[in-house]
Amino acid sequence: MSSAIAILEYALACLKNLPKRPCLNVKDVVVANTIIDVLHQVEYADTTIEIVDGFEQFDDDVKDPDYNPEDEEARVPLYETLPGQPNVVQFAAGKFVSKEKVDEAVAFYSSMDGYHNNGAKKRPTLETMKRRFRFIEDRNHLHKLQQIETTGEYKTNRIQNLRFIADRLGEIVEEHLRKGSIMHDDTLRFFVAKIIASHNLDIQFTPSKSWLNDWKRAHRISSRKITKFVSVVRHQSKKELEDQANDFVEKVNDVLAVRAPSTVWNADQSGFQLIMHTARTHARTGSKRVECVVPTVAATTHSLTVTVLASAAGELHPKLYVQLKEPGGKFPRKGHFTADNLYVTCGQSHIMTKKHAVLFYKNMLFHSSMPNDTVFVCDSWAGWIDDTARDSVMPSGYNVKKMVIPAGCTGMVQPCDVGIFGAFKKVVKRIFGHAQLEHPKYKMHTRDPTLRMLALVYWQFQSPKLVAWIQYAWHASGYDVGRPPVFLSPSEQLFPPDVAQKCSKPTCRNISFITCLYCEEYYCFSDFVISHHKCC
Template sequence: TYFSNSGYSIHDVDLQIMALNINRANNYVTRFKQKCRLGSRRVTKFVSKKNFVNDAKIKKEADEFVAGIKQEMKTRPFNTICNADQSGFLKELHSKRSLAPIGQKTVIRIVQSTASLTHSYTVMPLVFTDGSMGDYLFVVLQEPGGHFLQCVFTPSTPSSDLLILLDSWTSFRDKSAIDSSLPPGKLLNTRQIPAGATGICQPLDTHAFKNYPEFVAFQRDNILKLISLSFRILRAPQFQPMIQYAWFAAGYLDSPPPSRFRTPVEYCFPRTVHSKSCHSVGCPSMSFILCPLCDHTYCFKCYVVDYHTC
């Protein structure tokens, strides 16, 4: 328990060495694991030793940051408080495992492009405390520049004075650069999430954006078309409670959404979706997705290839 709580990886061989040192029988390791309810688990997160040792300090800073933001939320409408965060995705998603004959040492599978397995694109969404998303999604494929603030302030933005939570990324800490890029008459109040605390108090990390990679894993097509379709789906009213839950999970809201919500995968890909026909007139194909905007089912060609809009 000491080694596990200290962040060190422990395996059966380590227990066997300990057992030899105290002259135990060969089955000591098995009985010890059963008694202590220990099992081999996949490591879900790697952290630096500095962050592991300073875990209590980071948690304290995160709690203080959340408390400060909650005070500001008392004087602001929820649709003027937002969070932005960048996240990278491989251009082509693939499974690292496949069924193959037992004993086969080399397993080769086909992909559209081997370069896409190592090259990625970056997206940066904007989520508001009321559960809505920004009108635009900032996307960087390979171009060197871009204008994210044009994605923040749009004609439908409810206020010219916004409060935004950002992580400690170098570019986000450059307040003068952000202010100089703002459209005339716009005010963006930035609040920096403490370093190492994004997993605790950043809504896009706690829940909201975890559903994006799960959702796009079901689809393969041109990158920009895929991103656009996925973004339109995530902005559907059905998923506003999901975004609100992310703010609750990060500690900014005192209570979760009143009703249980379904994730995009649960809503768009129910078990019965493949047994229904495509809603498009004259299309004989079976459906593969349920559109959350019009509540009709469509086949892959009609929805993705032909770019369904409703």
């Protein structure tokens, strides 16, 4: 019996209270007890699962020799003896000729002046063409040259273009692996678009998911997952928490039954690292250690706090509350970047205090755009629970009904937590990843670039196209707001599969990485983030 099976049988026997258990050594007993402890935590504690992505590389890993980089439109075998060549025309089986050489042959074939008695144009003989251009073998090839001369069009070999793209993509990815860049499938699509543009390839091609999967398998690029259980110790069982959450949702639904959804708002805080990156990147299969480069390691742990206000009607507050950490709790004399859709404050820590709760109430909850009779759904943070902070700045004529989510239930019934912050951070990570890849000298983690980026992302989130997404956050939390129509997530709309194309700015030759939800144009990093795109 293997050690792993014996450990599992020992753990199972303990869970079933069986008297007969496999005999284990001390080390294996520790492992079995750990497994038992994890299972108990899953059953009785408020447990979350963290996914940590890593890669391994083995010495005998080699490139798959059978890989063919064709796509669904061209499922034919490649000529394995030939390397990928860009913009080539096939004249015979296994014989490919560059567009430049074909142009030269067409020009020579049409260079003679005069006509024969039958009206046909005078042209070099087949023997002359064969001596000068080795790829010409018969009159069919001459006829092909004549067709190209007449129409000005010739079809380059798609398979060879695809093979060239696959080979060049391998070189680019290899270079970025050495640099420690973070890469994903969308990054690979961006690289492919750059390859096509930079080499003027005569091909319309956007890599499909299956094409990318085939390419990654051929180049031994993949990932594996390690699951780590993190237990949050609580004195309540999972069932008790679920009952409390359901009771709270019923109370809010009673309110929603008699009030307009636009008067019911949820506020929640979330910490954002100054450099946000995904836990996954493309790397060589079998890599035992994967190191990625960031501008400063400290920025991956230092944070800012973002607070979102979202209504049950699918609206976002006109402003995003942002709290930064600044020395002495004060901004520098030169100030900071400002935007109409940001309210920015600071403290000695990025963590909000009751003093900052007062600022939030004054500038966010009691903003002129908010209804004067509001239901405020919040968690059990001390700043929300203490009514004195709210009452000290509440204008006359305003009424606020506070409904506090029970402790331990926010992950189940808090709309901002359930459906908004995850998508928010996903978009931010995509932007950070692209900045690190294409603009490594742009200091995205510093104060003003960070605020610029947050203002841009929040402005996109305020688009009417994302109302259904916000409503779904309430629906998914159990509230009676009606199931919204089918929608695409913010990431799916901002970064569609075909996002890597020529930037929409006429004078720009860069490849786009994002699309604006307002003007629906595609923009590169420089024209969207650095230039702070604002079309309306």
